Amino acid sequence: MNLNPHVAVFISNNSDKYDLIDTIISGNSIVQVxxxxxxxFSEIxxxxxxxxxxxxxxxxIKTISNxxxxxxxxxxxxxxxxxxIISNKPNYIIVDNIFDNLDAKSQRDIVNTLEQLSEQTLIVQIVNRKCDILSFIKNIYCLQDKSLVLVNDLEDLKNVGKKNFTISIPKPSLQILPDFNPLVxxxxxxxxxxxxxxxxxITWEINKGEFWQLLGPNGSGKSTLLSLITGDNIKAYHQxxxxxxxxxxxxxxxxxxxKKIGYLSTELLRGFSRLDSIGNMIASGFFDTVGLYQTPTFEQIEIVxxxxxxxxxxxxxxxPxxxxSSGHKRLVLIARAMVKHPPLLILDEPSIGLDENDVALFSELINKIASESDTAILYVSHRKELGLNPDFMFQLxxxxxxxxxKRVQG
Incomplete structure (x- = not known):
């Protein structure tokens, strides 16, 4: 069987991924399968x-630790x-955003595995970042109006329609930022x-207004440190x-x-299932509720x-x-977390699943918050996002x- 060419399909966060996968499996969009x-191979x-x-x-299915x-x-x-999936010996594998949640070594391991597989198994990659396209894939399509259009040059996939956040972020209604340092x-x-x-x-300090990125491979203890900071880990009592x-x-x-921490993670997104409006979602940040159950004051409405x-x-x-889109939901949740200007804003793997346009928007907003507020930011990610500018990094x-x-300069 002719296994060439392998295919990559470049999508945005506005694309209907479920529909795309169905059309690929049916053979209606990629005849090779x-x-x-x-x-x-997908989170789905x-x-x-x-x-x-x-x-x-x-x-x-068991993990390596059973x-x-x-x-x-x-x-x-x-x-x-x-x-x-490999144990079932498929003729083709659809791989969807393969690098999310993986550290650098795990990413290299998966790339090596897929490169070896590509010699005998057709690979169809769904991707929303140009830098993630597997090197052995030469046939690249983008999804436009439910149709696949061949991309002759990766430069054709430049970010378009980027919005600039030109208005200053609002001041808090109540100044709750502490006058002590460090925060952590x-x-x-x-x-x-x-x-x-x-x-x-581990010896580490986070001071008011600092912008940190916490780095480390899978299993290095990033989640453990976060749980100590948020108060969720009882081990902190003995430290x-x-x-x-x-x-x-x-x-x-x-x-x-x-109540002193604003928090955003991709897991948090799964908890929001109510049909609240965008405005009400931001306003709910004043009350730390999922949904708006109280009437905001005139001052709070103005801040929203x-x-x-x-x-x-x-x-x-x-x-609603x-x-x-996934990216714009995260922008709203960042605003929700920031309405009270918490002393610390934690962003736990916040860019997972975002396309390049939404990553650019996200990075721009975080940089803006870092420069225009006294809120300290702790950003946790395997990626060093282009355009995101932390002051310091703490490497595990x-x-x-x-x-x-140890602390390293950003």
Whole structure:
């Protein structure tokens, strides 16, 4: 069978990915796969298997540590799914945004695996960033009006229609930023579970107004450090951890900590299922609720209006939040987190699944918040996004005795 050429399909966040996958599998859009046995390497497939695990109480796919998909990290899930698909010996594999949630080494491992597979298995890649297109794929299409159009030059995929955030971000209604530094202080922090040490001797400070990126490969302890900062990890009680001027274990509640933190992650997006408007979603940030159940004050309404102007969304403020693209949803949730100007804004893998246009918008807004507010920003990602400008980076390096960390200049 002629396995050439492999195909990449470049899409935006506004594309109907489910419809595209259906047309590929049917052979209506890519004739090479018609009648062949295929596999789908995608978060869509992962979610399907997790739902089956919940329904039937057992799991067919195990990670390398013999855990179920539901109780494994996103990176472990991807590796387990690819191994499962390959074991079924498909004629072709549709690979969808393969690099999300993976550190640099895991990305290289997956690329090497797919390169070897490409010698005998047809690869169809769905991608929303030019830099992620696999090097062995030479036939690249973009999705336009549900049709695939051949791209003769990658430069044809330049970002278009980029919006600039030209209006200054609004001031907070109540100045709750503390007058102490640091906001977060770790001194020789070590966290272990049983005989396994996750992080060892971490010393780190985050001061008011600083912009940090937390880096480290899968399993290096990034999530552990975040859980110590947000108050969700009881291990902090036995460590020299100070949060917002209060030594951990001095009587503060988890909610005292959380109300000083704005938080955004891709997992958080899954929790918003109500049909709230864009404007109400931003306003709900004043009350830390999912949905608006209280009437905002006139001052709060004015701040929401100003944020809508910043985002260029005032004219569509009554549209359902869920009608927005993935990237624009995240812009709204950032505004929601910032209406009270929290001392600390945490962005946990916030650019996963975004296309290049939305990444550019996201980066521009975060840079703007960093330069126009006293809110400290902690950005957690495997990627060093082009255009995003953190002041500092904290790098975790895995070790069998526990990951160590050090500050590096951004």
């Amino acid at each position: 018609k009648g062949l046995k295929g596999g789908l 497939t992962v979610n399907k298997y997790i739902e089956e695990e919940r329904r039937h109480g057992h799991f067919d 855990n179920s998909l539901e109780h494994s990290s996103a990176g472990e899930r991807k590796k387990a799914l690819l191994t499962h 202080k770790f001194k020789n922090v070590t966290v272990a579970y049983g005989n396994r040490t996750i992080v060892k001797d 020299d951890v100070t949060l917002f001027g209060v030594k951990k274990g001095s009587g503060e509640s988890v909610w005292d900590i959380k 209006r100003q944020w809508l102007d910043v985002l260029n969304m005032f004219e569509i403020r009554k549209r 939040f869920l009608s927005l 390096t895995p070790d069998k005795m526990g990951s160590t960390g």
